[in-house]
Amino acid sequence: MTDHKKVALLYAQDHQKQTLDKMKELIAIPSISTDPERKDDIQKAAEWLKKELSDLGMTKVEIFPTPRHPIVYAENLNAGKEAPTVLIYGHYDVQPEDPIDEWKSDPFTPTEVGEFLYARGSTDMKGQIIATFSAVEAILQTGELPVNIKFLIEGEEEIGGSYLEVFIKENKDLLACDFFLNPDTGMLGPDLPSITYALRGISYFELRIMGPKQDLHSGTYGGVIHNPAQVMTDLLSGLHDDQGRVTMKGFYDKVLPLEQEERDELSRLPLGDDHYIDQAGVSKLWGEEGYTSVERTGARPTLEINGLYSGFIDEGQKTVLPAYAMAKVSTRLVPDQDPDEIYELFKTYLAENAPDTVTWQLDKLAADHPSMSDRKSPWITAYIKAAETVWGKRPLFVRIGGSVPVVVHIQQILGVDAVNIGFGIPGGNLHGPNENVHLPTLYKGIEALVHFFFNLKQ
Amino acid sequence: MTDHKKVALLYAQDHQKQTLDKMKELIAIPSISTDPERKDDIQKAAEWLKKELSDLGMTKVEIFPTPRHPIVYAENLNAGKEAPTVLIYGHYDVQPEDPIDEWKSDPFTPTEVGEFLYARGSTDMKGQIIATFSAVEAILQTGELPVNIKFLIEGEEEIGGSYLEVFIKENKDLLACDFFLNPDTGMLGPDLPSITYALRGISYFELRIMGPKQDLHSGTYGGVIHNPAQVMTDLLSGLHDDQGRVTMKGFYDKVLPLEQEERDELSRLPLGDDHYIDQAGVSKLWGEEGYTSVERTGARPTLEINGLYSGFIDEGQKTVLPAYAMAKVSTRLVPDQDPDEIYELFKTYLAENAPDTVTWQLDKLAADHPSMSDRKSPWITAYIKAAETVWGKRPLFVRIGGSVPVVVHIQQILGVDAVNIGFGIPGGNLHGPNENVHLPTLYKGIEALVHFFFNLKQ
Numbered sequence: 001m002t003d004h005k006k007v008a009l010l011y012a013q014d015h016q017k018q019t020l021d022k023m024k025e026l027i028a029i030p031s032i033s034t035d036p037e038r039k040d041d042i043q044k045a046a047e048w049l050k051k052e053l054s055d056l057g058m059t060k061v062e063i064f065p066t067p068r069h070p071i072v073y074a075e076n077l078n079a080g081k082e083a084p085t086v087l088i089y090g091h092y093d094v095q096p097e098d099p100i101d102e103w104k105s106d107p108f109t110p111t112e113v114g115e116f117l118y119a120r121g122s123t124d125m126k127g128q129i130i131a132t133f134s135a136v137e138a139i140l141q142t143g144e145l146p147v148n149i150k151f152l153i154e155g156e157e158e159i160g161g162s163y164l165e166v167f168i169k170e171n172k173d174l175l176a177c178d179f180f181l182n183p184d185t186g187m188l189g190p191d192l193p194s195i196t197y198a199l200r201g202i203s204y205f206e207l208r209i210m211g212p213k214q215d216l217h218s219g220t221y222g223g224v225i226h227n228p229a230q231v232m233t234d235l236l237s238g239l240h241d242d243q244g245r246v247t248m249k250g251f252y253d254k255v256l257p258l259e260q261e262e263r264d265e266l267s268r269l270p271l272g273d274d275h276y277i278d279q280a281g282v283s284k285l286w287g288e289e290g291y292t293s294v295e296r297t298g299a300r301p302t303l304e305i306n307g308l309y310s311g312f313i314d315e316g317q318k319t320v321l322p323a324y325a326m327a328k329v330s331t332r333l334v335p336d337q338d339p340d341e342i343y344e345l346f347k348t349y350l351a352e353n354a355p356d357t358v359t360w361q362l363d364k365l366a367a368d369h370p371s372m373s374d375r376k377s378p379w380i381t382a383y384i385k386a387a388e389t390v391w392g393k394r395p396l397f398v399r400i401g402g403s404v405p406v407v408v409h410i411q412q413i414l415g416v417d418a419v420n421i422g423f424g425i426p427g428g429n430l431h432g433p434n435e436n437v438h439l440p441t442l443y444k445g446i447e448a449l450v451h452f453f454f455n456l457k458q
Numbered sequence: 459m460t461d462h463k464k465v466a467l468l469y470a471q472d473h474q475k476q477t478l479d480k481m482k483e484l485i486a487i488p489s490i491s492t493d494p495e496r497k498d499d500i501q502k503a504a505e506w507l508k509k510e511l512s513d514l515g516m517t518k519v520e521i522f523p524t525p526r527h528p529i530v531y532a533e534n535l536n537a538g539k540e541a542p543t544v545l546i547y548g549h550y551d552v553q554p555e556d557p558i559d560e561w562k563s564d565p566f567t568p569t570e571v572g573e574f575l576y577a578r579g580s581t582d583m584k585g586q587i588i589a590t591f592s593a594v595e596a597i598l599q600t601g602e603l604p605v606n607i608k609f610l611i612e613g614e615e616e617i618g619g620s621y622l623e624v625f626i627k628e629n630k631d632l633l634a635c636d637f638f639l640n641p642d643t644g645m646l647g648p649d650l651p652s653i654t655y656a657l658r659g660i661s662y663f664e665l666r667i668m669g670p671k672q673d674l675h676s677g678t679y680g681g682v683i684h685n686p687a688q689v690m691t692d693l694l695s696g697l698h699d700d701q702g703r704v705t706m707k708g709f710y711d712k713v714l715p716l717e718q719e720e721r722d723e724l725s726r727l728p729l730g731d732d733h734y735i736d737q738a739g740v741s742k743l744w745g746e747e748g749y750t751s752v753e754r755t756g757a758r759p760t761l762e763i764n765g766l767y768s769g770f771i772d773e774g775q776k777t778v779l780p781a782y783a784m785a786k787v788s789t790r791l792v793p794d795q796d797p798d799e800i801y802e803l804f805k806t807y808l809a810e811n812a813p814d815t816v817t818w819q820l821d822k823l824a825a826d827h828p829s830m831s832d833r834k835s836p837w838i839t840a841y842i843k844a845a846e847t848v849w850g851k852r853p854l855f856v857r858i859g860g861s862v863p864v865v866v867h868i869q870q871i872l873g874v875d876a877v878n879i880g881f882g883i884p885g886g887n888l889h890g891p892n893e894n895v896h897l898p899t900l901y902k903g904i905e906a907l908v909h910f911f912f913n914l915k916q
Contacts, residue, residue, distance in 0.1 A: 200677060204775045213739030218762045219860030222790050223754035224734045226744035229763035237695035276682045281671030286684035286815045296681035304676045305687035306778050310766040312786055317662045317823045320764050328770055332680050357744045365775040402677030
């Protein structure tokens with residue numbers, strides 16, 4: 001271990017109290033991005049970050065306004081052209097505090113209980129932002145950075161339609177880097193360091209089936225009009241076969257097959273069937289034959305009905321034959337599926353299967369590509385080594401079923417790979433009441449980051 | 459023709475102006491049964507009927523209060539025990555005037571335009587009530603009634619859950635009769651006298667499919683949880699085969715087959731495919747193979763989805779895997795199907811087809827038996843003869859796809875057959891804006907009723 005690394009680690013350990021105080025300061029600003037009344041708090045959080053980044057030794061710090069909430073950028077490129085450059089992502093906005101009645105302490109008054117700090121944003125992701133700040137500070141206060149560092153911190157992650165994608169496209173040179181560090185994922189347990197190397201993409205649709213020109217009396221017309229709700233159930237039901245597979249022609253054509261080595265890695269995850277049964281409160285699981293639950297949710301594409309509407313849905317009865325039916329349908333995609341191609345496949349399915357007694361319309365509401373990082377990249381290798389040093393064990397490799405658009409956008413626009421990590425653990429209640437962060441794990445995370453940055457140089 | 463009948467018919471013809479004035483008086487009372495603020499108008503309408511029935515020669519007239527809106531009863535039994543007794547049904551309540559903006563004249567200010575009178579209730583059914591009054595008055599003002607007459611006029615037809623059924627059960631002796639005259643149906647055209655001899659029954663259900671204990675993230679759980687919306691579409695889709703038949707085992711077991719003679723009668727109706735295509739605004743019809751449109755809507759049982767709900771149905775996207783799905787499903791039934799048996803068949807279908815990954819619940823929201831009148835009964839024979847005299851042609855025999863609970867209740871509780879007629883014609887806009895009645899047809903209807911009452915005696 002270099003002397004500088006040793007000293008930096010000691011600095012980080014000695015300054016846990018300061019780290020905690022910084023977290024509390026940032027968390028106390030209720031920067032809820034969806035609430036127009038919090039616009040001043042959003043601005044305040046951005047300014048706080050700017051000052052903090054300057055104080056800890058970033059050489060250039062700037063706030064970029066966007067049509068909505070500002071983006072904070074900072075850099076320290078003193079490591080020089082020979083050293084790798086890492087772009088660290090963060091978002092300083094948080095979810096609303098709803099349901100407020102279920103909080104045991106004020107959501108914006110950070111409250112320590114045992115090893116946990118309770119507050120909105122403690123895990124998602126102000127705690128993680130401060131962890132990266134503390135790691136960088138520990139190194140800079142004890143010497144020079146071994147790598148070039150850029151920070152990109154947005155205020156619109158918890159809101160639909162972030163301007164970040166546009167910003168990245170318009171600032172490719174500013175953001176140029178060797179790889180992308182996204183500390184917005186998590187760990188599967190306090191002693192289970194984890195690396196998320198794949199995220200599913202999404203294609204989200206609204207399907208409408210149109211029948212009669214207006215709602216009809218089901219007594220007078222029942223028997224001669226093809227009920228759009230019935231057509232909808234026929235079409236949606238036909239999208240799965242009895243092995244749980246999606247029936248759209250060509251749906252699986254571009255799916256990268258799981259190799260045995262990857263299946264072995266995934267089988268290490270502590271996410272057995274019991275986990276899903278407990279979390280969902282169901283008696284039995286369901287899914288595509290031939291795959292484990294972890295594979296089904298992370299490594300296989302799926303199709304879900306997210307919403308369904310037709311006719312009369314209030315209390316009681318109304319004998320209506322509905323004029324139309326609507327469904328929200330989404331597919332989760334894995335490499336190398338393409339959301340736009342899935343849209344075409346869905347249209348083909350409808351063209352081939354919808355009866356000529358109705359008309360239909362398929363609108364695309366969202367399209368994000370799936371993403372995958374090279375598990376053998378030098379960046380991931382550097383994090384594996386860091387995690388092994390801090391936690392004494394090899395990290396778990398995780399595929400996440402959800403979609404994180406920023407990772408895909410940066411991969412696609414800047415052409416670099418991502419390292420997705422994080423120090424939040426299960427039970428952190430992201431987006432829910434009593435959100436919390438496990439402080440000992442977060443402090444270990446800071447040490448892991450110090451190791452990581454030094455490992456990158458080698 | 460008897461002298462009395464001749465004189466009565468002349469009286470009716472001479473008093474068309476008085477009939478029209480009476481209609482206008484009754485229509486001007488806005489007796490909307492669903493509007494609590496019209497409670498006084500409901501009472502006023504009942505009192506108006508009581509006075510009118512006394513004036514025209516009923517020997518006993520009474521208003522029976524119910525927990526909601528009163529029932530008006532009247533009788534004149536002077537024809538004696540040898541003569542048949544007819545129970546004439548009516549309802550003095552009307553639909554709300556919505557949408558008020560689309561009315562060309564005030565809904566409760568009866569307005570004559572050409573041969574039509576426009577007003578809420580003009581066809582449904584204050585006009586028809588006055589027609590029966592005018593026929594009875596014409597006979598009573600010129601002699602004695604050839605039959606015993608009872609009137610039963612309720613104020614809750616346009617509202618859910620009428621108390622009439624209870625009233626009939628509790629007053630079987632008072633209402634005892636040889637048959638039941640229901641002037642609340644219509645004619646298929648101004649020169650097409652019609653007799654409705656069959657009404658479909660209904661069984662209305664709410665089906666719930668329950669999956670996870672709460673809405674889940676479709677990215678995290680999509681692939682291992684059986685989506686209740688998907689199960690719902692599978693179950694509903696399975697309820698029809700590709701010949702348009704309902705697949706519940708035993709669904710058709712009790713259906714009376716259509717005989718050729720009845721099919722011939724039904725084929726006379728001016729309700730070809732074009733009629734349904736125009737009315738519904740569809741490009742193509744659909745239905746059970748082997749039957750005409752009139753047969754499908756009137757003489758065959760059907761199953762419709764009346765409503766469908768699951769998950770997120772607002773604008774935009776939400777990646778939810780819903781906790782449950784709900785459907786409103788109803789079957790229209792024909793003799794001799796039993797709505798309670800259909801409930802059992804539906805439960806059996808669900809028990810056999812629902813997967814064990816979800817739970818389900820089937821609630822029965824309504825159950826009314828189908829009804830059919832003997833087309834060769836003396837009562838219908840008497841009306842055929844009356845219609846032939848007035849319109850010069852044999853009436854059409856109509857089966858209606860909707861359900862009219864009062865007809866079934868009276869048939870079942872009092873054990874008598876029904877004669878369902880009426881003098882409203884297509885375009886009368888029942889329940890819609892600009893409701894109207896064709897006065898020349900209504901006046902002919904009064905003459906038909908005079909003939910009918912005399913014919914009954916023979």
